Amino acid sequence: xMKRKSTKxxxxxxxxxxxxxxxxxxxGLIVIIPLCSLVVFSVQLSPAELIRTITxxxxxxxxxxxxxxxxxxxxxxxxxxxxxxxxxVRYRFPGKRIMDGLIELPFALxxxxxxxxxxxxxxxxxxxxxxxxxxxxRIAYTKTxxxxxxxxxxxxxxxxxxxxxxxxxxxxxxxxxQILGFGPVRTYWxxxxxxxxxxxxSGFTLAFARCLGEYGSVVFIAGNTPFKTEIAPLVxxxxxxxxxxxxxxxxxxxxxxxxxxxLLINAFIQSRAxxxxxxxx
Amino acid sequence: xxxxxxxxxxxxxxNKHFGSFQASDNISFTIEKGKLVALLGPSGSGKTxxxxxxxxxxxxxxxNIVIDGQVVNEIPASRRGIGFVFQNxxxxxxxxxxxxxxMGLKVKKIPKAQIxxxxxxxxxxVSLKGMENRYPNQLSGGQRQRVAFARALAPNPQLLLxxxxxxxxxxxxxxxxxxxxxxxxxxxxxTSIFVxxxxxxxxxxxxxxxxxxxxxxxxxxxxxxxxxxxxxAFTASFFGQNAELPDYHDFxxxxxxxxxxxxxxxxxxxxVYKQDEKIQYERTASEGIVESVSxxxxxxxxxxxxxxxxxxxxxxxxxxxxxxxxAVKVFLYRxxxxxxxxxxxxxxxxxxxxxxxx
Numbered sequence: 001x002m003k004r005k006s007t008k009x010x011x012x013x014x015x016x017x018x019x020x021x022x023x024x025x026x027x028g029l030i031v032i033i034p035l036c037s038l039v040v041f042s043v044q045l046s047p048a049e050l051i052r053t054i055t056x057x058x059x060x061x062x063x064x065x066x067x068x069x070x071x072x073x074x075x076x077x078x079x080x081x082x083x084x085x086x087x088x089v090r091y092r093f094p095g096k097r098i099m100d101g102l103i104e105l106p107f108a109l110x111x112x113x114x115x116x117x118x119x120x121x122x123x124x125x126x127x128x129x130x131x132x133x134x135x136x137x138r139i140a141y142t143k144t145x146x147x148x149x150x151x152x153x154x155x156x157x158x159x160x161x162x163x164x165x166x167x168x169x170x171x172x173x174x175x176x177x178q179i180l181g182f183g184p185v186r187t188y189w190x191x192x193x194x195x196x197x198x199x200x201x202s203g204f205t206l207a208f209a210r211c212l213g214e215y216g217s218v219v220f221i222a223g224n225t226p227f228k229t230e231i232a233p234l235v236x237x238x239x240x241x242x243x244x245x246x247x248x249x250x251x252x253x254x255x256x257x258x259x260x261x262x263l264l265i266n267a268f269i270q271s272r273a274x275x276x277x278x279x280x281x
Numbered sequence: 282x283x284x285x286x287x288x289x290x291x292x293x294x295x296n297k298h299f300g301s302f303q304a305s306d307n308i309s310f311t312i313e314k315g316k317l318v319a320l321l322g323p324s325g326s327g328k329t330x331x332x333x334x335x336x337x338x339x340x341x342x343x344x345n346i347v348i349d350g351q352v353v354n355e356i357p358a359s360r361r362g363i364g365f366v367f368q369n370x371x372x373x374x375x376x377x378x379x380x381x382x383x384m385g386l387k388v389k390k391i392p393k394a395q396i397x398x399x400x401x402x403x404x405x406x407v408s409l410k411g412m413e414n415r416y417p418n419q420l421s422g423g424q425r426q427r428v429a430f431a432r433a434l435a436p437n438p439q440l441l442l443x444x445x446x447x448x449x450x451x452x453x454x455x456x457x458x459x460x461x462x463x464x465x466x467x468x469x470x471x472t473s474i475f476v477x478x479x480x481x482x483x484x485x486x487x488x489x490x491x492x493x494x495x496x497x498x499x500x501x502x503x504x505x506x507x508x509x510x511x512x513x514a515f516t517a518s519f520f521g522q523n524a525e526l527p528d529y530h531d532f533x534x535x536x537x538x539x540x541x542x543x544x545x546x547x548x549x550x551x552x553v554y555k556q557d558e559k560i561q562y563e564r565t566a567s568e569g570i571v572e573s574v575s576x577x578x579x580x581x582x583x584x585x586x587x588x589x590x591x592x593x594x595x596x597x598x599x600x601x602x603x604x605x606x607x608a609v610k611v612f613l614y615r616x617x618x619x620x621x622x623x624x625x626x627x628x629x630x631x632x633x634x635x636x637x638x639x
Contacts, residue, residue, distance in 0.1 A: 170369065170371065172367045172368070172369060172371035173371050173373065175338050175358075175365075175367070175371070176365070176367060176371040176373075176432075178338070178357075178358050178359060179336060179337075179338075179358045179359060179363065179364075179365045180359065180384060180385035180388060180432075180436070181359030181360075181385065181388045181389065181436070182359075182384070182388055183388075186388065190373070190376070190384070191373055194373075194374075194375035194376075195374070195375070273375075276374065276375055276416045276418070277374050277375075277416075277418055278418060
């Protein structure tokens with residue numbers, strides 16, 4: 001299990017046993033035990049009950065809302081984040097450092113604050129909402145509103161994943177493409193994009209997974225109409241408020257499995273890409 | 282086209298600044314068709330900038346670049362008919378060897394079958410048959426360089442530019458690749474320019490050397506000319522493993538000169554004798570003490586203190602061994618004396634009198 005290369009090899013941090021022990025303790029306390037408790041609470045229900053709980057029409061609809069909005073937000077972020085990262089790396093302009101700093105704001109801000117601010121802006125009386133209301137488009141209290149809140153939450157993931165890769169990219173690749181006569185489109189798709197793809201995909205999945213679980217910013221802007229704008233985390237919350245822990249945890253378990261699956265697919269694609277680069281196919 | 286020795290590449294008064302740094306200072310030279318030319322110089326001497334301007338990756342501030350009789354200043358890199366081998370090869374990591382070589386042809390919308398034929402023949406040329414489905418990171422350094430070479434040659438360029446082509450390869454393979462590349466370029470007859478900071482590499486591989494220093498050209502010539510007859514102080518000090526003598530008058534017997542700046546001596550100008558060895562020019566030899574001896578396989582390198590100077594010298598394996606601390610006799614054949622930017626080679630007068638006698 002443990003790989004020790006030689007009996008006496010100098011290490012920067014002493015003791016594999018100690019550092020591995022600390023790692024496992026932290027992971028266990030903070031991640032594994034809470035997740036296991038989810039399973040434990042869920043199995044208090046009989047299999048039939050469990051299935052019934054997680055397939056109630058209202059619950060199913062909430063999964064739908066959660067997945068569709070999270071996916072849409074992550075997709076918008078994937079595009080927008082890529083452009084943002086590109087602009088921040090490739091161009092020089094006044095205020096660049098401020099813009100760079102702003103990217104992390106969604107991490108720092110309490111999500112409820114973002115939710116309230118966005119709701120305020122996008123209701124039919126808000127600055128932005130009133131403009132769209134004239135066109136007959138409602139933002140707050142619709143799926144569009146949820147997506148906007150989730151986009152806000154997910155901005156940093158794609159930008160911060162792609163940015164370092166773009167920064168490190170050797171300009172010689174593009175020069176080689178230039179001399180071989182690649183046009184800008186071909187250079188981008190054949191040379192630059194394959195290089196940033198793994199980072200970009202991982203940014204996208206992280207944003208997607210984060211958006212699936214987002215609660216704070218969404219509850220205000222969503223309006224929480226069952227079957228329409230009710231997200232899964234809200235349904236869980238509602239179950240908890242009714243002291244129905246078993247139902248709450250079973251629905252949460254579904255979300256957990258979904259997130260896990262997404263991250264797994266990501267890891268699979270990543271490893272395929274890295275195999276080409278590391279030379280072990 | 283009657284003139285077969287035509288100039289294929291010509292630079293006319295090229296200047297280039299990066300901010301306040303002058304990378305090229307009025308660079309002019311011509312390169313004949315089919316020649317293999319080395320742009321040689323220390324780092325920061327502007328050699329890579331020259332190569333990149335010829336390729337079209339940089340634009341000169343002033344001056345003209347002419348390729349095949351046409352001013353190419355305004356012509357994009359892809360239409361200059363050049364192939365470029367990058368220092369780190371810049372192979373596309375997510376493409377197979379085949380795709381890397383084929384990409385430059387696909388861009389030109391050449392039929393698939395024709396591309397395959399061309400790539401196959403190039404793979405054969407660089408002896409990488411059977412590797413076409415590998416990714417660059419599955420290849421050794423030498424193989425990657427050959428892929429880069431094949432990729433540059435694929436669109437059939439008339440001019441091949443190579444930026445430090447051997448820098449990223451370990452010493453043993455480098456030696457093989459040097460001969461391989463020289464042979465390959467000779468076989469193809471393609472005009473080639475390569476950048477290097479390694480004098481041995483330039484001397485061994487190139488037909489002609491352009492020596493650059495601080496943005497200007499110091500000297501242009503064949504390796505032999507430039508090594509034997511340096512025209513500038515920099516050239517004299519750049520080539521060979523020079524030792525500098527504080528005062529050459531301590532050594533007999535060289536012509537007396539005034540206003541001397543530096544006195545340079547190369548190891549091959551120094552002959553070392555053991556105390557009991559017979560010496561032809563006994564009268565003009567100096568006494569020295571061996572400071573260090575380092576064994577280099579095919580030769581032994583000595584550092585010998587003579588008066589205030591430390592000389593480098595070589596000793597062949599066949600000759601009797603010399604140990605550190607030993608007292609030896611040293612005879613200097615030749616020295617380079619610099620005065621301003623001028624170089625004056627001085628022969629030992631003992632040799633000249635000898636010539637007269639025979």
